[in-house]
Amino acid sequence: MDKNEEIRNEAIKEINNSSDPASLEGIRIKYLGRSGKVTMILRSLAELPLEQKKIMGPKAQALRAELDSIIVEKKKKLLEKKHSALDVTRPGKKIGLGHLHPLSIVEKEIIDIFRSMSFSVIDGGPEVETEHYNFDALNIPENHPAREMHDTFWLSQNLTNNKRQMTNDKEFRKGDISSRQSSVVGGRLLLRTHTSPMQIRYMESHKPPFQIIVPGRVFRYEATDASHEINFNQIECLMVGKDVNLSNFKFIIEEFFSRLFKKSITVRLRPSYFPFVEPGLEYLIQCVKCGGKGCNICKNSGWLEVMGAGMVHPNVLRAGGYDPREYQGFAFGVGPERIAMLKYNIPDIRMFYGGDLRFINQF
Ligand SMILES: [Zn+2]
Numbered sequence: 001m002d003k004n005e006e007i008r009n010e011a012i013k014e015i016n017n018s019s020d021p022a023s024l025e026g027i028r029i030k031y032l033g034r035s036g037k038v039t040m041i042l043r044s045l046a047e048l049p050l051e052q053k054k055i056m057g058p059k060a061q062a063l064r065a066e067l068d069s070i071i072v073e074k075k076k077k078l079l080e081k082k083h084s085a086l087d088v089t090r091p092g093k094k095i096g097l098g099h100l101h102p103l104s105i106v107e108k109e110i111i112d113i114f115r116s117m118s119f120s121v122i123d124g125g126p127e128v129e130t131e132h133y134n135f136d137a138l139n140i141p142e143n144h145p146a147r148e149m150h151d152t153f154w155l156s157q158n159l160t161n162n163k164r165q166m167t168n169d170k171e172f173r174k175g176d177i178s179s180r181q182s183s184v185v186g187g188r189l190l191l192r193t194h195t196s197p198m199q200i201r202y203m204e205s206h207k208p209p210f211q212i213i214v215p216g217r218v219f220r221y222e223a224t225d226a227s228h229e230i231n232f233n234q235i236e237c238l239m240v241g242k243d244v245n246l247s248n249f250k251f252i253i254e255e256f257f258s259r260l261f262k263k264s265i266t267v268r269l270r271p272s273y274f275p276f277v278e279p280g281l282e283y284l285i286q287c288v289k290c291g292g293k294g295c296n297i298c299k300n301s302g303w304l305e306v307m308g309a310g311m312v313h314p315n316v317l318r319a320g321g322y323d324p325r326e327y328q329g330f331a332f333g334v335g336p337e338r339i340a341m342l343k344y345n346i347p348d349i350r351m352f353y354g355g356d357l358r359f360i361n362q363f
Helices: 002-017 021-032 037-047 050-084 102-116 145-149 157-167 169-174 177-182 197-205 246-260 314-319 336-344 349-353
Strands: 128-130 189-191 210-219 231-241 267-272 277-286 303-312 328-334
Touching (some): 037 050, 102 231, 102 246, 102 336, 197 210, 267 303, 303 314, 303 336, 328 336, 336 349
Antiparallel strands (some): 128 189, 231 328, 267 277, 303 328
């Protein structure tokens, strides 16, 4: 009797103290296993006289059943705990995280630099643009030779009509086709060839002084090669005020490139022609790879052309609703692809949109 009670207390104490299924199994074997303490009692019953066997037998059986059910219960609890508990010692599972595209990285850097110089970032603008905003208002009238430089995706007249149908269904149903075509405001539709239309759109609804940058996607209808894509990005910059001049431009842009490439950059301004600026200039920086000695990137010239710029043409200011005798400004466009290619030594612009993970994963 006493021995049974002793074993029972001992077993229950051990079961309560066990904290994992493995140690619990050890306890089960110790008491209920083939040569466990309770099993041994049951076996020894055979040697007892019948009278004692009648008393001891059921008690030993009851003890075995009791311990067995306590162990089963405890095991259930331990397993539940194991599933719900956070095991901080387990090694972590690596989760593949997305990351920024090299163009996004560069664009963000460019924007951050201009923002720190008090430029406002103007988002978007329509990618489907009118002939008026893309060309005419920027001093590129029809038959102007500069239109040749902009290989343009024109939208077919059908598409134009469909669009009008969507935006003005009532008029479409009642009117005749020719009058609707002639009433398309701003002329034919196209995919914008540069972000400069945003100069006009912004001037129309804002008063100077201001300084803005406008990142956006542009399109050119041309054969692709290592340095040409049909679809690329520009960041347009426009600063207008009463006494904005080229030296403001020179300072800002020198500061910009020095910060972008994290070193002092030697620059060169070269007269050039763009219809929407007067005077117009090309902006060159000393080759960031060879430092001006000549290499394959700068085609041995030591210089890299990085942007077109100039003072906003009076006609453009007028188209934006300003009096050019009162206001002046400068404008330029910078290409994130070009900058990223220089910064990361990327040899082919088509890699940006190729979707090849071996390329993308390097950033
Ligand atoms: Zn070079």
